[in-house]
Amino acid sequence: MEKEKDIIRDIISGMFIASTNDSACIVDTVLQVSSDKEPLISVCINKNNYTNEMIKKNKKFAISILGNDINGEVIKTFGFNTSREINKFDDYDYLELDGVKVLKDSLGYLYCELVDIVDTNTHNIFIGKVIDSKRFKNFEPMTYQYYQEHKDELLKVKTNDNKTAYVCTLCGYIYYGETLPDDFICPICGAGKDAFERQ
Numbered sequence: 092m093e094k095e096k097d098i099i100r101d102i103i104s105g106m107f108i109a110s111t112n113d114s115a116c117i118v119d120t121v122l123q124v125s126s127d128k129e130p131l132i133s134v135c136i137n138k139n140n141y142t143n144e145m146i147k148k149n150k151k152f153a154i155s156i157l158g159n160d161i162n163g164e165v166i167k168t169f170g171f172n173t174s175r176e177i178n179k180f181d182d183y184d185y186l187e188l189d190g191v192k193v194l195k196d197s198l199g200y201l202y203c204e205l206v207d208i209v210d211t212n213t214h215n216i217f218i219g220k221v222i223d224s225k226r227f228k229n230f231e232p233m234t235y236q237y238y239q240e241h242k243d244e245l246l247k248v249k250t251n252d253n254k255t256a257y258v259c260t261l262c263g264y265i266y267y268g269e270t271l272p273d274d275f276i277c278p279i280c281g282a283g284k285d286a287f288e289r290q
């Protein structure tokens with residue numbers, strides 16, 4: 092069967108921060124599973140990410156929904172770093188729910204109790220029952236497609252301080268350096284050197 096892999100990018104998705112105690116990361120894989128009185132949602136998280144390990148440990152997570160007004164630094168901080176090394180909320184205002192931080196500069200949050208985990212080769216799908224939620228503001232939610240179209244300006248890829256940058260065309264990860272090694276693999280999405288564009 093012929094595979095045109097880029098058709099997968101036509102699946103519209105949003106932009107979020109998935110958080111749990113001591114860990115948080117950018118995700119674009121949140122879905123509503125059911126819209127009951129206590130709705131169920133799912134989020135898909137790579138097994139290499141610290142947030143995956145910590146959701147399994149804490150059995151709860153929150154989703155902060157990002158709007159088109161979000162500062163690109165938030166995406167860099169939460170999407171291109173690991174909570175194993177930094178506290179990503181250090182520079183941002185947050186609300187804390189039972190030790191789980193949510194971003195105040197988001198459209199709002201869904202706070203969930205973990206009810207199920209689906210295992211796939213590389214990712215887990217975490218299913219959560221929404222036990223609390225709050226809207227902080229009304230604004231247009233950011234889609235992953237919007238992020239893709241605006242990632243250069245959002246991430247403000249700087250090349251004017253004598254640094255050369257290579258940007259991953261799949262996820263936006265920025266590599267600074269004069270040459271990109273032939274065997275370079277994007278630490279975020281696993282794309283190879285061919286997916287990178289020199290700025």
Ligand SMILES: Cc1cc2nc3c(=O)[nH]c(=O)nc-3n(C[C@H](O)[C@H](O)[C@H](O)COP(=O)(O)O)c2cc1C
Pocket residue numbers: 114115116117118119120135136137139140141142143166169170171172173174175238262263278279
């Ligand atoms: C636009 C964008 C979308 C992302 N979507 C996901 C996702 O859906 N699931 C996931 O596991 N990681 C996703 N990531 C990657 C994580 O945010 C990233 O690996 C992060 O550094 C993990 O942090 P942690 O180790 O603190 O959990 C995405 C990153 C970006 C920039």
